Amino acid sequence: xxxxxxxxxxxxxxxxxxxxxxxxxxxxxxxxxxxxxxxxxxxxxxxxxxxxxxxxxxxxxxxxxxxxxxxxxxxxxxxxxxxxxxxxxxxxxxxxxxxxxxxxxxxxxxxxxxxxxxxxxxxxxxxxxxxxxxxxxxxxxxxxxxxxxxxxxxxxxxxxxxxxxxxxx
Amino acid sequence: xxxxxxxxxxxxxxxxxxxxxxxxxxxxxxxxxxxxxxxxxxxxxxxxxxxxxxxxxxxxxxxxxxxxxxxxxxxxxxxxxxxxxxxxxxxxxxxxxxxxxxxxxxxxxxxxxxxxxxxxxxxxxxxxxxxxxxxxxxxxxxxxxxxxxxxxxxxxxxxxxxxxxxxxx
DNA sequence: GGTGAAAGATAGTCACA
DNA sequence: TGTGACTATCTTTCACC
Numbered sequence: 270x271x272x273x274x275x276x277x278x279x280x281x282x283x284x285x286x287x288x289x290x291x292x293x294x295x296x297x298x299x300x301x302x303x304x305x306x307x308x309x310x311x312x313x314x315x316x317x318x319x320x321x322x323x324x325x326x327x328x329x330x331x332x333x334x335x336x337x338x339x340x341x342x343x344x345x346x347x348x349x350x351x352x353x354x355x356x357x358x359x360x361x362x363x364x365x366x367x368x369x370x371x372x373x374x375x376x377x378x379x380x381x382x383x384x385x386x387x388x389x390x391x392x393x394x395x396x397x398x399x400x401x402x403x404x405x406x407x408x409x410x411x412x413x414x415x416x417x418x419x420x421x422x423x424x425x426x427x428x429x430x431x432x433x434x435x436x437x438x
Numbered sequence: 439x440x441x442x443x444x445x446x447x448x449x450x451x452x453x454x455x456x457x458x459x460x461x462x463x464x465x466x467x468x469x470x471x472x473x474x475x476x477x478x479x480x481x482x483x484x485x486x487x488x489x490x491x492x493x494x495x496x497x498x499x500x501x502x503x504x505x506x507x508x509x510x511x512x513x514x515x516x517x518x519x520x521x522x523x524x525x526x527x528x529x530x531x532x533x534x535x536x537x538x539x540x541x542x543x544x545x546x547x548x549x550x551x552x553x554x555x556x557x558x559x560x561x562x563x564x565x566x567x568x569x570x571x572x573x574x575x576x577x578x579x580x581x582x583x584x585x586x587x588x589x590x591x592x593x594x595x596x597x598x599x600x601x602x603x604x605x606x607x
Numbered sequence: 608g609g610t611g612a613a614a615g616a617t618a619g620t621c622a623c624a
Numbered sequence: 625t626g627t628g629a630c631t632a633t634c635t636t637t638c639a640c641c
Contacts, residue, residue, distance in 0.1 A: 297516070300509035304473060307634060321609055323636065336510045340469035342604050343505050349605045352553065354562065371599045372452070378607075384521065384602035388593045393523060397605045425559045430540045431552035434603060435511050436518045436566045438547075490626050492619065522618065 289334070292317070294438075295333060296325055301435040304338045341434055344397055351398045352426035355412070356390035360419040367391075370417040379407045390422070458503070461486070464606075465494055466503060466506045470604040473507045477591070508602055513566055521595035524581070525559035529588040536560075539586040548576045 289297075292315050299306055299314060306314075312322040329335050344350055359366055367385075370392065374383050382395035398404040404423075412418060460465075461484050468483060469476055475483075481491045498504050513519055528535055536554075543552050543563065552565035567573040573592075581587060 297511055298508070300508075301511050302508065303636090304507045304509045309634065312584055317472045317608095318610055319635080320611080320637085324608090327636095332515075333512055335567050336512050337471075338473045338507065338509050339471065339603050340466070340507050341505045342466055342470050342475045343502055344605045346501075346503050347607055349607055354553075354555070380600060381602050381605060382598070384523075384595045385597045385599060386523070386593050387593055392599075393593065393595075412587065424553055424555050425564065426553045426562075429551070430554060430561075431544055431549060433550050436510050436513045436516065436550060438514055438518055472615085477619090478617070486625095487626080487627055489620090493625085494617090 293325060293329060293334075296322065297329060298367075298438070300335065348399050349397045351400055351404060352429065353396045353398065353404055354424040354426070355394040355396050355421045356391070356424070357392040357394065357412075358419045358421075359417055362391070364419045370415065373415045373417070377407075377411050379411065381401075399409045420432070441467050458498075462494060462498060462503075464473070465491065466498060469495070469504065517568050518520045518566045520569055520573060521598065522565045522567065522573055523595070524563040524565050524577075524594040525593070526561040526563065526581075527558070527590070528560045528586055532559075536585045539584065542584045542586070546576075547590045548572075548580065 295315050296311060299311060308319045308326065311326070312319045315322065324435050326335075344352075357370075359370060371383070372381055374392075374394070379396050379398055381396050381397050384393045385391065386393050395403065396407065398407055408421070408423070412421060451592060464484050465480060468480060477488045477492050477495065481488045481489065481497070484491065494503075513521075526539075539561070540552070543549050543561075548565050548567055549563050549568050553562045554560065555562045565576065567576055577592070578589070581590060
């Protein structure tokens, strides 16, 4: 059972959960694939008039279901086609060194995503670089100066076969 | 030297490379972070009037630098907060089994991204699930019926510390 | 929650420089 | 390539249901 299928004792409880109905979910799915759809077009697709659709979308933005609107850029065309997953082991495992690592990583442009993971390594980075030379420079000069790092392991992407930017719910 | 810094012998050559100037790059950076910026607002930021900005953005869309416009959704709020990286080794390595695998993977909603990688495994999947139970179901029932898979290994994300949706160029 | 109309802003076109 | 004006369309508001 998902949270939007739960039953609530009071209206207040329901309100605090900011429950989404099927129309809200439909709007999120539509905008998650194509945010250029106009309020008018959305209204037709969900069988409503523009006004309530406008209110719903505004509410979904305010409540944070929609985090932002972006143009999805073509990394290859922009000469940033090399994707590398970089696994990282920290030197130690105290809280401070973790914070230090994250704060350093946030500043590095090549790092597009960073995850704290289970298993042999502590963090997994998704890195975008122009080419091998650029990636080498990234490892030596950028990661090289992050002192909290113990060891790294690079997994190179040979081809990207699927990339949906949003969850498919 | 990046391709937009190259010099060209002829205008035709230049055209075929669809070279981007600084204004184009600025527009891509702006829209990559916030596609709700109006043509008017963009024009002010790049010191132009709306008309040429409109033409430039339209050209960037047509030439594929902008692939699409999307609303970035909050996976946690939508109860899809569990992220798992699933490494996959195929049974064999002929071309057909690779195609078969990719075609099966494309159909699975939980798989948000799929990469053909170097190293011990053949593919790396980024999976979004509601919870462990859902992930277990995904592994047994969805991956379980992809016959081309030899073995898998799951790396669970404990926290996402960075996620820029686009490249930072 | 939803409808429909009205006003204000934006996108998109075009003649001209 | 860029400017400035023009029109069509869309967003956003609001009184009413």
